[in-house]
Amino acid sequence: MKTVLAILGLGLALSLGSVQAQTAQQSKMASCNKEAGDKALKGDERKAFMKDCLGAKPAAASSDKKTAQQEKMKTCNKEAGDKALKGDERKAFMKDCLSNKG
Known part of the structure; x- marks a missing residue:
């Protein structure tokens, strides 16, 4: 049994x-x-x-920092796309977003 x-x-x-x-x-x-x-x-x-x-x-667990940066990039990229930003306006937004989040 x-x-x-x-x-x-x-x-x-x-x-x-x-x-x-x-x-x-x-x-x-x-x-x-x-x-x-x-x-x-x-x-x-x-x-x-x-x-x-x-x-x-x-991604391997040892690359958590890289994964976090990739996630930040993905999030900022999506926000810029949602706002339909292009050219210099997009560059400025991405720079600000990547430096201020997280």
């Missing part, structure tokens, strides 16, 4: 692990898809971007 319960428990644990992995992949797909949409990519350009984005490995 204990053996049967142990096998059932292991099966449940394995199935939950695959659900979590699927959720992580779905999250990555949604994130890459949104980013491609934000960049207004179409056709072959979008396919290439999606391939690179989905194939990218998560």
